[in-house]
Amino acid sequence: MITSALIQKYNTPAPRYTSYPTVPLWENNVNSEDWNELVTKSFSLYGKEEGITLYIHLPFCESLCTYCGCNKRITKNHAVEDPYIDAVLHEWNNYLKLFGEKPKLAGIHLGGGTPTFFAPESLNMLLSNILDSSIVLENAEFSFEGHPNNTTRDHLQVLAELGFDRVSYGIQDFDETVQKAIHRIQPFEKVKQATEEARQLGYSSVNFDLIYGLPYQTKMTLADTFEKVVELAPDRIAFYSYAHVPSSFPAQKSYEAHLPSELEKRELYEFGKQKLKAAEYVEIGMDHFSKKDDPLYLAYEKGTLHRNFMGFTTTPSKILLGLGASSISDIYLAYAQNEKSIDSYQSVIAKGDWAITKGHLMTAEDLIIRDFILDLICNHRAVISRDIWDALGESQLDQLGEMQAEKLVDLDGNQIQVTQDGVLFIRQICKVFDNRLQNQKKELVFSKAI
Known part of the structure; x- marks a missing residue:
C-alpha cells in the first residue's frame, strides 16, 4: 500500500533515465x-x-x-x-x-x-x-x-x-x-x-x-x-x-x-x-x-x-x-x-x-547497467547479473532491501520485478542501480520523482 510517508520518502529529485x-x-x-x-x-x-x-x-x-x-x-x-x-x-x-x-x-x-x-x-x-x-x-x-x-x-x-x-x-x-x-x-x-x-x-x-x-x-x-x-x-x-x-x-x-x-x-x-x-x-x-x-x-x-x-x-x-x-x-x-x-x-x-x-563514450559497465535499467523501465522486470550485484555498494543494497520490505520490488534470486505499487517509484528504483549517480559527490539538478 502506498502511504503518504512513502511518497514523502521517495519524492526526491531523480533522473528520468532517458539515457544511462x-x-x-x-x-x-x-x-x-x-x-x-x-x-x-x-x-x-x-x-x-x-x-x-x-x-x-x-x-x-x-x-x-x-x-x-x-x-x-x-x-x-x-x-x-x-x-x-x-x-x-x-x-x-x-x-x-x-x-x-x-x-x-x-x-x-x-x-x-x-x-x-x-x-x-x-x-x-x-x-x-x-x-x-x-x-x-x-x-x-x-x-x-x-x-x-x-x-x-x-x-x-x-x-x-x-x-x-x-x-x-x-x-x-x-x-x-x-x-x-x-x-x-x-x-x-x-x-x-x-x-x-x-x-x-x-x-x-x-x-x-x-x-x-x-x-x-x-x-x-x-x-x-x-x-x-x-x-x-x-x-x-x-x-x-x-x-x-x-x-x-x-x-x-x-x-x-x-x-x-x-x-x-x-x-x-x-x-x-x-x-x-x-x-x-x-x-x-x-x-x-x-x-x-x-x-x-x-x-x-x-x-x-x-x-x-x-x-x-x-x-x-x-x-x-x-x-x-x-x-x-x-x-x-x-x-x-x-x-x-x-x-x-x-x-x-x-x-x-x-x-x-x-x-x-560508453564503458563496459555503462552498457551493462544501461541495458538493465532499460529492461526495468520498459518491462518492469530484469535480470540482475553477477556484474551488477558485484558493483552495488552497501548503501545501494540497503536501499534495495528497504524497497523489497516496502513491497515496491520483488526479488527472487537474480530476478527483480517492480510491483504495481512500485511503478510510481520506478525512477527511484532505477536510481539504486545508477552507480555513476550513487558515486557522485556534487549536487545535480533533477525534477522530483513523483
Whole structure:
C-alpha cells in the first residue's frame, strides 16, 4: 500500500533515465574526430541491418508555454525556417558521407519546440531530401509532435504523404484556468478538429500528452479533462508528472504558490490512472498508457518494448541520430549532444564540422547497467547479473532491501520485478542501480520523482 510517508520518502529529485548515464554525468570525452570513428563503427555493427532512427529537433515556438522544459526559441518570424532546414540537411549529409551508402530508416520523429511552426512546404523540403537519400524499412515508424492550435490539415496531409502516420498532441490539461496559468490555451474544439483530421487522413495512432501536478489542478478539473480525452479516444496517452525546476526555467515561478502539494499531486496521479483504467487504457513502461490493440502494448506484452530519447517505441534500432540544435544522438557505443544555441549550431554546421558540445563514450559497465535499467523501465522486470550485484555498494543494497520490505520490488534470486505499487517509484528504483549517480559527490539538478 502506498502511504503518504512513502511518497514523502521517495519524492526526491531523480533522473528520468532517458539515457544511462544521464546527461549531467557524461564524461564529455567525445570530440568531432572521435565521433566520425564511432559513428562509422556503430553503423557497421548495428545500422546496416536493423537500420537507424532519426530525431529532428525543430526548436521554434510562437509563444512560451511556461511549464515547458524543452530547448526552444520564441519567435513569430518564420524567415528562420529556411536557414535552419539548410543546417539540418547539411548535418544529415555529414552522416551520409560516413555511411558511404544509403542508410535504412527505421523511424523518424519530429520534436521541438513546435514542429508545426514550420510551414508544410518547409517540412516537405526537409523530409523529402532525407527520404530520397535513404531506404525506408517496411515497418518504419514516422511520428511528429503537433500543437493542436497550429497543426493544419495541410500539415497532416503533407506529412501523411511522406509516410507519417503517428501524431502526438500536447494537450496537458483542458481546464481554462490551468491553461491560462501555463500559457497553453487551446480550446477543446481545436483539439477535436486536429484529432479528427488526423484520422480522416489515415493516421493509425494519435497520442495525447497530459500532465498532472500543474497549477490550479484539482480532481474536479482533471475529471473534466479526462471526460474530454475519453470522448476523443486517443490510441495512446502519456500522463507525465509536472517537473517544477524554476532554477532552470524561471517562468515557472509565476504560479509556484498554486501548485498542488506532494500528497495532492499523488492523488491526482491515482485519480487519472483510475480514469484511464476505466476507459480501458493499460499502463506500460513509465508514464505511458495505450489501448490493448496498440502495437506499443503488444510490444510490452512480448517484452520487446524499447525506449530512447524520443520515448517508448516498438523500433529496436540501436542507432538514434539527433539532427538540429540541442538534439542528442545515441549510437549505443556513445552519446553526443549538439549546441543548444540555434545560431551557434547553424554557424558550426555551416563550416562542415559537428556541433557537438557534450558527449560520453560508453564503458563496459555503462552498457551493462544501461541495458538493465532499460529492461526495468520498459518491462518492469530484469535480470540482475553477477556484474551488477558485484558493483552495488552497501548503501545501494540497503536501499534495495528497504524497497523489497516496502513491497515496491520483488526479488527472487537474480530476478527483480517492480510491483504495481512500485511503478510510481520506478525512477527511484532505477536510481539504486545508477552507480555513476550513487558515486557522485556534487549536487545535480533533477525534477522530483513523483
